[in-house]
Amino acid sequence: MKPADSNGRVKGGADAVLTASGLGVGFFPEGKARLEVVGEVDLCLRPGRTTALVGESGCGKSITAASLGGLLPRGMALDRGEIRWAAGAECRPGRGLAYVFQDPGECLDPVFTIGSQIREVLPKEERGGAGERMSALLRTVGFEDPARVLASYPHQLSGGMQQRAMLALALAGRPRVLVADEPTTALDVTVQAKILRLLAELQRQENLAVLLITHNLGVVAEIADEVHVMYAGRVVESGPVELLRNPRHPYVKGLLKALPRLDGADSRLEGIEGSVPPLGRRPAGCRFHPRCPLARAVCQEREPEMRRRGEEGAVACWACGEGGWA
Amino acid sequence: MSGPLMNVEDLRVAYRAGRRKVEAVKGVSFEVGRGKCLGVVGESGSGKSSLARAVLGLEAEVSGRVEFDGQDVLSLKRAGRLAFRRRAQMVFQDPIGSLNPRMKAGAALAEVLRVHGLAKTRAEAAAQAAHWLETVGMDAAYAGRFPHELSGGQRQRVNLARALCVGAEFLVADEPVSALDVSVQAQILNLLKSLQENRGITWMLIGHDLAVMRHMADDVIVMKAGEVVERGPAADVLSRPAHPYTRELLASAPNVARALERRSRRGTV
Numbered sequence: 001m002k003p004a005d006s007n008g009r010v011k012g013g014a015d016a017v018l019t020a021s022g023l024g025v026g027f028f029p030e031g032k033a034r035l036e037v038v039g040e041v042d043l044c045l046r047p048g049r050t051t052a053l054v055g056e057s058g059c060g061k062s063i064t065a066a067s068l069g070g071l072l073p074r075g076m077a078l079d080r081g082e083i084r085w086a087a088g089a090e091c092r093p094g095r096g097l098a099y100v101f102q103d104p105g106e107c108l109d110p111v112f113t114i115g116s117q118i119r120e121v122l123p124k125e126e127r128g129g130a131g132e133r134m135s136a137l138l139r140t141v142g143f144e145d146p147a148r149v150l151a152s153y154p155h156q157l158s159g160g161m162q163q164r165a166m167l168a169l170a171l172a173g174r175p176r177v178l179v180a181d182e183p184t185t186a187l188d189v190t191v192q193a194k195i196l197r198l199l200a201e202l203q204r205q206e207n208l209a210v211l212l213i214t215h216n217l218g219v220v221a222e223i224a225d226e227v228h229v230m231y232a233g234r235v236v237e238s239g240p241v242e243l244l245r246n247p248r249h250p251y252v253k254g255l256l257k258a259l260p261r262l263d264g265a266d267s268r269l270e271g272i273e274g275s276v277p278p279l280g281r282r283p284a285g286c287r288f289h290p291r292c293p294l295a296r297a298v299c300q301e302r303e304p305e306m307r308r309r310g311e312e313g314a315v316a317c318w319a320c321g322e323g324g325w326a
Numbered sequence: 327m328s329g330p331l332m333n334v335e336d337l338r339v340a341y342r343a344g345r346r347k348v349e350a351v352k353g354v355s356f357e358v359g360r361g362k363c364l365g366v367v368g369e370s371g372s373g374k375s376s377l378a379r380a381v382l383g384l385e386a387e388v389s390g391r392v393e394f395d396g397q398d399v400l401s402l403k404r405a406g407r408l409a410f411r412r413r414a415q416m417v418f419q420d421p422i423g424s425l426n427p428r429m430k431a432g433a434a435l436a437e438v439l440r441v442h443g444l445a446k447t448r449a450e451a452a453a454q455a456a457h458w459l460e461t462v463g464m465d466a467a468y469a470g471r472f473p474h475e476l477s478g479g480q481r482q483r484v485n486l487a488r489a490l491c492v493g494a495e496f497l498v499a500d501e502p503v504s505a506l507d508v509s510v511q512a513q514i515l516n517l518l519k520s521l522q523e524n525r526g527i528t529w530m531l532i533g534h535d536l537a538v539m540r541h542m543a544d545d546v547i548v549m550k551a552g553e554v555v556e557r558g559p560a561a562d563v564l565s566r567p568a569h570p571y572t573r574e575l576l577a578s579a580p581n582v583a584r585a586l587e588r589r590s591r592r593g594t595v
Contacts, residue, residue, distance in 0.1 A: 193578035218580025258512035260541035271512030
């Protein structure tokens with residue numbers, strides 16, 4: 001028999017819980033035409049796997065994540081592509097899909113105790129034996145003294161503890177997919193390391209499909225299994241996380257070269273010239289071409305599609321595909 | 327002139343909350359050599375920002391000694407303080423929060439120039455502002471832009487120009503790149519480094535990113551709960567840390583190469 005998680009679901013299934021294909025989000029400014037925020041995003045979230053969406057601000061990673069659970073801001077709509085859930089998955093918000101955000105202090109209600117906030121999201125049938133279930137949840141996220149935490153108000157907890165409480169809150173609805181949007185960005189590095197370890201542990205124990213949104217390539221390398229790198233609303237390169245060792249796309253290469261190194265073997269950093277184009281001023285053709293050292297005429301005219309490279313993933317670039325010049 | 331530019335001895339910074347007194351910096355000593363960059367590493371609550379503000383005379387309850395070019399900073403009178411402010415300036419983390427949203431970039435520089443009496447006429451101020459924008463790698467035409475019309479990196483460049491335009495030789499930068507995206511961060515770090523090399527600017531860099539520190543700093547001090555737990559050349563401290571806290575910081579910093587290697591050894595990639 002296969003091992004099962006604490007909810008009795010069988011582990012190790014390779015089948016996706018959630019598949020998104022050709023996802024596109026539009027922004028509709030009053031009286032103007034649709035602007036594309038995100039387009040052509042394919043995602044496949046599997047139980048017990050962590051998929052990372054990584055990119056700089058404005059690349060559309062958070063919007064993609066928000067679109068999965070119907071949390072798009074006003075004026076935006078998910079109007080392209082489709083999302084499919086595995087049979088039997090309950091896909092109501094807070095049940096099939098749960099979120100953890102960057103700033104736990106903002107997400108927790110300051111006037112209620114942690115206990116009453118968790119109780120609120122427990123499924124109806126569990127409200128009876130709530131105390132036990134809540135204690136178990138808090139133990140799962142690493143609290144050794146659940147009773148005290150349940151009776152605490154958010155301001156009585158540190159940032160790291162607040163983020164653990166948020167994780168408990170997210171797990172209360174027994175989700176299949178956990179979306180973690182910059183879950184450690186507001187935390188100190190030592191606390192960040194602990195929360196990342198916890199996230200990896202939960203993913204394994206609870207057989208969760210985790211979608212990790214981050215700008216930090218180091219965090220991706222620490223816990224992700226698959227990675228999608230986004231730029232200006234498109235995925236430009238995706239594949240297993242080892243692709244960060246030897247990326248193909250010039251943007252991903254540039255990002256890695258822009259990071260200062262801990263061994264200090266760099267006197268000058270090679271940044272990427274220019275900056276990310278804002279929404280509405282994204283260039284035609286390949287969106288990276290104005291900043292790309294490899295750009296040629298074709299890059300200005302036609303947008304490259306994601307092309308698979310066998311097991312190694314896929315890349316959207318004219319220069320590094322078949323018949324390319326890099 | 328010889329000797330270090332900044333010399334700090336047994337600096338203490340305290341805050342009062344009602345009758346309670348909390349010491350944020352508990353007796354810190356260090357010096358910053360001319361044209362050098364001192365990195366101050368620590369997590370939130372370590373007292374690193376209080377320290378940064380105190381050495382510029384921006385904190386109220388300070389004891390100890392802060393000497394800038396042989397001059398006692400903490401006992402400066404009005405005129406002396408203005409002269410000190412021209413030579414020692416601060417750059418903050420949040421590039422938009424530290425610019426007046428209703429003031430164009432050029433006007434923000436011109437104001438500082440006029441306050442310090444460095445430009446007599448409007449035209450003179452504008453010409454100098456244009457010069458300083460170019461110094462930090464921006465086209466002079468950006469003088470006519472409001473902060474919201476600039477990108478994060480450009481705003482941080484304007485902040486740098488504003489600090490430099492009064493003739494600053496000592497800059498304290500509190501997390502100057504942590505609000506920026508990676509690709510822009512690299513551009514700004516390169517700019518900071520070239521200002522140090524070409525203009526002999528002396529830096530005190532406050533931050534939590536050890537890789538940035540390794541890249542920028544000559545010497546570092548590591549702070550925890552108001553005290554210095556380790557100090558030394560950046561190359562030594564950040565490659566062979568002696569104190570357990572520095573080791574923990576180093577082990578916690580997410581790092582692409584190290585993480586991939588560790589995982590491939592464990593076979594989880």
